[in-house]
Every structure is written in C-alpha cells, then in structure tokens.
Amino acid sequence: MILQVQHVTKRFGGLTAVNDVTFDLPKGQILGLIGPNGAGKTTLFNCINGVYPPTEGKVIFNGKDITGSPTYKAAALGLSRTHQIVRPLNELSVEQNVVVGACYGREKLGLRKATAVADEVMEFVGIRERADQLASSLNVAQKKRLEMARALAARPYLLLLDEVLAGLNTAEVSSMLDTIRNIREQGVTIIMIEHIMHAVMSLSDRIIVLNYGELIAEGTPDEVSQNPEVIEAYLGDPELAAQLLEEERA
C-alpha cells in the first residue's frame, strides 16, 4: 500500500467537511475520486498532502505517518499534487517553474541535473517548445500541463491530480488522458479528482465516491456507476424531493 487514509475527519468550526474517510491505495493504481460539488474532495487532498492537518485520523504514506506534516515534507517523500485552480510561478519562465519542481522534489537535485530532468519532463508533457516563455503568458490548457510538469519533475511516487481536465475542450481532454496513462506507465500512482465522468470512468482502476464529506461508495467504475446511492448523490435525494411536493400541495 502506497497510501493509507485512516478515519480522516476535517472540521472547520461547526462544518464537517470530511467525515471519517478510510481507504487504501495499492502502488501503481489510478484511483478516481468523485462526488458532487462541495463533497469535500479537495479538502481530503489538502489533508493528505499537508496543506492543513486533519482534525482526526491518520495519513500513512509508504509506511510513514505523515499526518499533519507540512507540504514540503510530503514533496520530499515523493507526494506531489496539482491544484484545482492552477498556480503558476508567473514571473518565472516555464523552464524555471519545472526546475523548481525538480530541485526541491524527492531527489533534491542540483541545478544542472534538475535542468536535465526538467527538459525531459517538459518534453513528456508537451510544453518543451515554450520553455523560455513566461508562465503567465500560457493559456489555460498549457498552464495545466505546466502544473503537471512541475509535479512530475519532483519524481513523485504518488501524484494527486485535482480536476486537471476542467476547462479543457474535447481534444485537450483526450490528449491529457493519454499523458496521464503515460505517467502511470512510468510507475507513478495517481489519485484524480474529476467531474468529467467519461474520463474518470475510462481511466480509473478503482473509484471512491464522496458525498457531504462521507465515503459512500468504493469499487470499479462499473460497480460505482450502477450504485444507487451514487446516482442519488448526483441527482439528489428522491425522498426529500417527494417531501417538497407534499408540503407544496398542503
């Protein structure tokens, strides 16, 4: 198991954003993390990679308890992530952005080696021609690729992708899916938060579903998409809706 999330709960004052979530992740898998808006998916990611510590529960990465460790410790151990809203280092070039990832990632490389790794990763992800461009000059799809390149340059064991397909057109989505498959070929384990259903279903080995902070389903894409609780979560509770109608009629 590369990652073990054990009874992780995150509360913000009176609001429970993540409630007692437990799952294991074997090495080399692509795990899809889905759920309606506001279900707590990004909050769960934040608890895993250390943006903030969980209120309760443990996060075990490669056998090491990293619960509450700062994000730079996670990166040093081989846990990288991308952000839902991309965060490029704007005034630095594309190449510099990726070199930062390589320098400060798992392998802690010196500048020269890091530049070589950055070169490789930029090529792999498809942004090498833009190496000298300022990060701020890229369009959304390119910025998403930069975000991935930065995370990959750290040579992670586990990569957390947060809605990396959002805002891409059909062609870009298809291309990005290929890239993600290639990343898995390289031996990187992946957890991806996604809303584009056909993408998650086709790419994931396994899927977990979050709703109102709770894990409501776990299984293969087929199992999950047939699961009535999952369908209810996305479409809404039929009982509640019926209740509304009754009250209306009364």
Add this chain to the structure above:
Amino acid sequence: MKRIRLPGLWITLILVIGVGVIPAINGSASLRESMFTILMSVALASSLNIILGYTGYVSFGHIVFFGVGGYLGFYAISQLGWNILPAMLVGGLSAGILAFLLGATVLRLRGAYFALATIGINEAMRALVINIPLLGGPVGMEMHFSEYKKYGGPMQALWMVYWGVLIVTVVTIIVSYYVKKSKFGLGLMAIREDEDAAEVMGVVAPRAKTWAYVLSAIFPGIIGVLFFFKNGNIEPGDAFRLQFSIELIVMVMLGGAGTVLGPVIGSGLYQQLRKALLTSPIFKNIQLAVAGFLLLLIILFIPAGAVGWLRAKSVKLRRVLE
C-alpha cells in the same frame, strides 16, 4: 562574437568598479565623499534586494541592520579599542544574528503585516539603544580623533574606508548575482511568486526565507561600521533612520527589484536626484514626499523598474542584463 560568460555580472561589476575608482584617479576628497554615499546606497539596496526583490518580502525597516551592526562595531572600535576589520566582522555578525532571530517570528507574517512589523522592529531597536547607557544612550557615542592615527592619520583612514566600502559593494553584488543564479535563489523566487505553491513543490519556505533575511542583513551591518567609523560618532537617530530605509526601497524599485543591476542603477539615479533636490530651497523640505511620490509612479507605471522594463523588451537584453 564569442559569447562572454556571465555578461550580466561583468557589466554590473565594470560599471561599479569603473565609477568607483574615479575618485582615486583624480584624488578629489569631495568626489570621494559623494561616491561613498552612492556606493553605500548601492550595497544597501543590493542587500535589501535579496529579501525584497528575490523573496518578495518588503522590508520597510531594513535600516535596522545598518544601525545594529554600526552600533556594535562602533562600540568595539571606540570603547574597546578594536581594529576596524574585526569590528566590521562584529557588525556583520550581529546583524546576521538579529535577522536569524527575527526569522522565527517576523517572517511568519506576510505582505503588509510583515512590512509594518519591520518598521516596528526598527523603532524598537532605536528605543532600546536610547535606553542602554553602555551604548551612549540618547546622545550616542563618540570616537576619539586619535583613533585615526592607527591607520596613518585621518586622510589615510578616510581613503581606507572608501576602498573598504568599494570592496564590500563589489562583494555584495557578486553574492547577489550568485544567489540569483543558484538553486537557493530559484527557491526564493518561487516563494515570491506563490509561497504556498512553492511549499507544495518542496521548498522549505521558513528556512529559505530566514537565510535570505540573514544574507540581506550582513552587508548592511558591515557597511554600518564603515560609515560610522568615518563619521567619528554615532547616535540613535542617525543609525536607525527610517526615512533612509524607505529611500532604499525606492532605489531598488526604481532600478528594478529582483535584478542585480537594478539596485545599482536605482541607487545611482536616486542619489543624483536627491542631490539635485537638496540644492533647491523648495524641494529640500519635501524630500521624503518626493520619494514617496516617485515610488507610487514606479509601482503604477513601471513596476519592474528600469532594468526590469529593459529585460522584458527582448531575449538578448535578458541575457545581458541580470
């Protein structure tokens, strides 16, 4: 034409050394004095650039390191009879240690809160020094004129101090350049662009920021000793002059924050402007207002400063101007 290695560094050094040796060549004492002021500003601005330009933390009260280093070094010279070289070491070290301690506290704050806190630190140090009789209290300390005899008389001492400031300035610029080109510098710039994202990538921000702050403090500490030795006395108002601190920010921004050449050009330009203003009876009293207004214009219209603006023009310029 064959590619020269490190053109950015050489251009800056040649500029500084070239202009710096002029007083030596024509032997004018008054030129030497104005050059001293300019070189001192260059070194202070370049140091400030490390925490402001590279790391993105706007240190408004940076002059505190000049003051603390100056005070302790001056104490060593005037009260303990030390030689200037070890005194400079004390100045640099004390400033560095102060920065290191502050790193654990003040650097946790961001943006405007950090800026305000640095002003607070400066004022607190000034108040502290006023209340320490050992350091001369509100009156400060004086150095006996005979101290200069150690170095061959006042004339020799002043020239020695001038070479001292030139050397320290050159060292500051070289350090600034190598920081910018290093993995450490890249980490600082990542922090400047997006500290949280940088940490997610593995940059240990608290540690990097602290070392940047320490590095930016050492040279002002050393320069403080040279300046007050030349002055012959030191008092709290001179050592912790907030106005000067703010002018340093203008110099860095005017020339181009985050570049090596920027603070150099910015200091030169600003000091010339200041000299011109001081001779005019109208502007003499509103010097700080002019500085503030200039800062506003820079931030609104050319936030990258002169060198930053030039670098954005073409890839060739980017290679040559660091």
Add this chain to the structure above:
Amino acid sequence: MALLEVHDVNSGYGELQILWDASMGLEPGQLTTLVGSNGSGKTTLLRTIMGQIKPWSGSVIFDGEDVSKLPPYVKADIGLIMVPEGRQLFSSMTVRENLEMGATPKRARAHMAQNLEKIFTIFPRLRERANQKAGTMSGGEQQMLAVARGIMSEPKILMVDELSLGLAPVLTLDLFMALRKLRNEGLTILLVEQNVRMALKVSDYAYVFNEGKVDLSGPSSEVENNEEVRRAYLGI
C-alpha cells in the same frame, strides 16, 4: 413574451470558450431551473447574463431591451439580481445590516422598511437573528440570508446560483420552499442547481445544460422522467 431571452450566446474566459450558442428564455412569474453537471457552463451562463463576462456573440434581451453589454451594477439597477454561489455575505455585519445593504438600487431603498417586514415574514428565522453577525450563522441560515438580501433589491428576475451547495439535505428543504413561496407571489426566478431532483420538483420549467449548450428543455414534470438527464449528469 419572455421576460428574459438569451440568444445564441458564445462566451468564456480568456481563450477558453465555455458557452456554445447557448439559448434559453424565462417566462414571467415562473421558476425556471438550469441543471447540468459540473463544468457544463451553468455558472458561466449566469455570469454572462449578469454582465460579469461579456458575450463574444449573441445577445441577452431583458423586457424587450438588449442588455448584453451592460455592466453588472446597471443590471442590478434595472432589476436583474443575482445570488452568487458561495453566498458572499458581509460576515462581520449583522443580518439586518446585510439586508439593508441589499437595498442599494434606488427604487429598493425607498421601500426598504416594507421589504424588511416582508422578508421577516417569509423567513422568520432571520427575524430571530436580526442582530446576529452573519458570519456566525449556520450554512443554511447564511444561504437564506443571501437569498433574502437579493429580494431586498426588488428584483424583476432573481437568479440563484447553486442554492443547495455544501448544505445538508434537511436545510435545503426550507430554502426550496421559500423559493416556491416567492414564485407564488409572482417573482420570476432562475435557479441554477446541482440537486437535480429538488430543482425539478420545485420548478415549472427546466433546461438541461451540457458542454456549454442546452441539451434538453421542457416543463419540469416532463424532464424529470427523461433518461437523458441521468446520462447528462453521470456520463453513463
């Protein structure tokens, strides 16, 4: 005639196109809902109607007039009011102060006292908490306040973005009931909602949005039973 018409609107952010020839209309006095999966462009459509994003082509017609290029504050003045996703309340101000802030358009300011009374009747819980700081209330109460603040602006059309987002199911019932009450009093409402079932039960007319355009539309009772809805949401 429809109170609001959106004709073949194309828009997006920067180079990224989100809406592709999107068209829809709001009949006066009806509660119309816009449903669709995340990223389908629902919020973008609202923001384009509101003027926060300029349409690249196409038009937005309000009460017979082309308002496509008007900025948001002018739209608010003429009666197009939006309750944004995530509420965006003034958390350090009290409930009453937030409501008073809602009465910014001139006509609304004149009737502020009457409207406050009306709000407190529809939302008795807000009357109870009138002097409480908005930020200290529960999520459901905050959402209630956000809608109420919108009403204080005397809207001709009230557009609500994601009413139930992040709220526990029990709280959302009250909110949907309140919207229904408002519609019964004659208010024209556009509800963007991810809780499809509730949205379809509470609305009169529905548009199903997918990849930046309307996939399907019709009276809500008909749309409810359509298999395409499930597919649009779950991609299966």
